[in-house]
Amino acid sequence: MAAPVTADDLLTRVDGFLAAHDPAGDRLEFLRARFDAGLAWVHYPVGLGGIGAPRVLQSVVDQRFAAAGAPDNRPRRISIGLGMAAPTVLRHGTAAQRARYLRPLWTGEEVWCQLFSEPGAGSDLAGVATRAVRDGDGWLVDGQKVWTSMAHQARWGILLARTDPAVPKHQGLTYFVCDMHAPGVEVRPLRQATGEAEFNEVFLSGVRLADELRIGAVGEGWAVARTTLMNERVAIGGNALPREGGMIGVLARTWRERPELRTPALHDEVLRLWVRAEALRLTGVRLRQQLAAGEPGPEGSAMKLAFAALTQQISGVEVELLGAEGLRHDGWDATRPEEVDLIGRGATYRWLRAKGNSIEGGTSEILRNIVAERVLGLPAEPRTDTGAAWKDLPR
Ligand SMILES: Cc1cc2nc3c(=O)[nH]c(=O)nc-3n(C[C@H](O)[C@H](O)[C@H](O)COP(=O)(O)OP(=O)(O)OC[C@H]3O[C@@H](n4cnc5c(N)ncnc54)[C@H](O)[C@@H]3O)c2cc1C
Numbered sequence: 001m002a003a004p005v006t007a008d009d010l011l012t013r014v015d016g017f018l019a020a021h022d023p024a025g026d027r028l029e030f031l032r033a034r035f036d037a038g039l040a041w042v043h044y045p046v047g048l049g050g051i052g053a054p055r056v057l058q059s060v061v062d063q064r065f066a067a068a069g070a071p072d073n074r075p076r077r078i079s080i081g082l083g084m085a086a087p088t089v090l091r092h093g094t095a096a097q098r099a100r101y102l103r104p105l106w107t108g109e110e111v112w113c114q115l116f117s118e119p120g121a122g123s124d125l126a127g128v129a130t131r132a133v134r135d136g137d138g139w140l141v142d143g144q145k146v147w148t149s150m151a152h153q154a155r156w157g158i159l160l161a162r163t164d165p166a167v168p169k170h171q172g173l174t175y176f177v178c179d180m181h182a183p184g185v186e187v188r189p190l191r192q193a194t195g196e197a198e199f200n201e202v203f204l205s206g207v208r209l210a211d212e213l214r215i216g217a218v219g220e221g222w223a224v225a226r227t228t229l230m231n232e233r234v235a236i237g238g239n240a241l242p243r244e245g246g247m248i249g250v251l252a253r254t255w256r257e258r259p260e261l262r263t264p265a266l267h268d269e270v271l272r273l274w275v276r277a278e279a280l281r282l283t284g285v286r287l288r289q290q291l292a293a294g295e296p297g298p299e300g301s302a303m304k305l306a307f308a309a310l311t312q313q314i315s316g317v318e319v320e321l322l323g324a325e326g327l328r329h330d331g332w333d334a335t336r337p338e339e340v341d342l343i344g345r346g347a348t349y350r351w352l353r354a355k356g357n358s359i360e361g362g363t364s365e366i367l368r369n370i371v372a373e374r375v376l377g378l379p380a381e382p383r384t385d386t387g388a389a390w391k392d393l394p395r
Helices: 009-022 027-036 055-067 079-092 096-109 221-237 244-255 264-293 301-327 347-358 364-375
Strands: 112-115 131-133 138-145 155-162 173-179 185-190 199-212
Touching: 009 055, 055 079, 055 264, 079 096, 079 112, 079 173, 079 221, 112 199, 131 155, 131 364, 138 155, 138 173, 155 221, 173 199, 173 221, 221 301, 244 264, 244 301, 244 347, 264 301, 301 347, 301 364
Parallel strands: 112 155
Antiparallel strands: 131 138, 138 199, 155 173, 185 199
């Protein structure tokens, strides 16, 4: 058996790569070459952007590239593609699908969106009504999706659709890659509480998808979607951050730089949140170490749950600290952002946007159910729909 790749091995590879590729040269060429050298996501297999290294070593590589001033895939570091579509394609896709999708996804040449939620199917995702019907050698898709982040930029969408209404809801689903440029795909902006239109409604009317766009077997869509959902929670709640990274960093800086704003009561509050943010960050480190050994489990749900509560509390304290200044919003102009920046812009934006953290990627109520059942071993919620065909369920 080959010896495991170490941090030193990786740094040697990065330094060799940097000697051969000018970080100040063509950005896209540099990123493509980095992928081909297996230094994109190091835990992926050879030929698919990685070298099968332990996942925890990714930050070693990223830091070395950043220190050399190398370009990264900003502003298209959109977590749907990188954090959710990629691990799903890797696990359930065919060799041809992996080879086709992963490289332009990682370089940011192709943005992905997630066509899961529907007006009648959010928390109850297995209830989706969007239909995919066999049409010769492909499929015809009709339905409506909602809250589709970044669909206005997306080249591809991961799509959960119903292919058999006559079986129980979890069994009649199939997972597709939706061609967002196909005729019949209509993307309409939805304005959020922040004012900007980061997400969309997507109408799918007679969209024809080739069978090569199917991921996994017909009727196995729920198993594929579970991979996406598990990774979604890690992507939202388990980002690798330095100490005082993210929203706590913004609050801590304001606290240090604006002594005139401080009050004794807020002093205690800021300290308490700082300690919780640090504990959460370290829990994230542990989670990523566990991930090195396999798939994300329910711990990802717990992280996402804690992350959502914390961002809402931190942004609330920041607004309180800033007083009237904290209530001044910097724009309601329905911007179509190029990337979702949870900590950018002003304090009011952060406070409003953090509300979405406890809804997107599974609501806090649903995540508490997962933690209760799968971590604490409490009895499962009573279900009335087990065994019934989807078409017979009340809607
Ligand atoms: C900023 C943002 C971005 C998003 N981006 C995307 C995206 O890109 N793609 C996509 O597909 N979706 C996206 N979503 C949608 C998101 O995944 C759903 O909003 C979420 O799953 C909740 O579904 P719902 O809105 O239908 O609420 P519902 O399922 O109707 O839930 C309403 C309330 O009832 C509670 N509830 C429901 N069932 C239970 C239960 N069994 N036990 C306890 N409480 C329950 C919920 O927790 C919630 O509080 C996004 C949402 C937001 C806010």
